Amino acid sequence: MTINWLTLEQAQRQLEPDHYAHLAGNGSLTRRVRNACSGEFSVQLIQHTIIKAEPLERQILNLADTTDVISRQVFLCCDQHRKIYAHTLVGLTESNRSLTGRIQALGAQSLGSLLFRDPLARKIRMHLALISGTDVFFKNAGLSKRQQGNEFWVRRNLYEYEGCELIVYEAYIDFLLRPASPGAVRG
Numbered sequence: 001m002t003i004n005w006l007t008l009e010q011a012q013r014q015l016e017p018d019h020y021a022h023l024a025g026n027g028s029l030t031r032r033v034r035n036a037c038s039g040e041f042s043v044q045l046i047q048h049t050i051i052k053a054e055p056l057e058r059q060i061l062n063l064a065d066t067t068d069v070i071s072r073q074v075f076l077c078c079d080q081h082r083k084i085y086a087h088t089l090v091g092l093t094e095s096n097r098s099l100t101g102r103i104q105a106l107g108a109q110s111l112g113s114l115l116f117r118d119p120l121a122r123k124i125r126m127h128l129a130l131i132s133g134t135d136v137f138f139k140n141a142g143l144s145k146r147q148q149g150n151e152f153w154v155r156r157n158l159y160e161y162e163g164c165e166l167i168v169y170e171a172y173i174d175f176l177l178r179p180a181s182p183g184a185v186r187g
Helices: 010-015 019-026 028-038 056-061 094-106
Strands: 041-052 069-078 081-091 122-132 151-161 163-173
Touching: 010 041, 010 056, 010 122, 019 122, 019 163, 028 041, 041 081, 041 122, 041 163, 056 163, 094 163
Parallel strands: none
Antiparallel strands: 041 069, 069 081, 081 163, 122 151, 151 163
16 A cells, blocks of 8 residues: 655645645544434444555554454444544554454444543554555445545654553544645635
């Protein structure tokens, strides 16, 4: 997966302030979607499986080449309308056993309900990217043909929780505003 990830500093120089604030917010994205939803909030589980991570993902998670990861993909929805596509990766190692068990037990709950309840969970870093709906990143997302022609902002967050590191990708497929492209009108 070759995505042009921007650091927060790069993104802040390229985006309008309100777009940057919308994308780079530090709080729970689940809470933001839930608060913006005037109807019923839900989490739709797409897939929970064991996969081989991409080389960059293994590097970010400090995993050996042979280590598998748990991959969890969900949509955050409002009235059954998909707002956020989220993809979580955590190494399937002995030291991560407690965390992988907790993620497995989430079912149709959001990961945010686990991470943001515990003050020991912390976000280490975030990157942003603008990608096409046809990118392999969305392989299991089941985007409509209409959405595949669009570009979407994606956040890549690295979290530390219970001594474990996990990657959480969050794609803004239909949440609040459609941010401008990088490099667009910034004066």
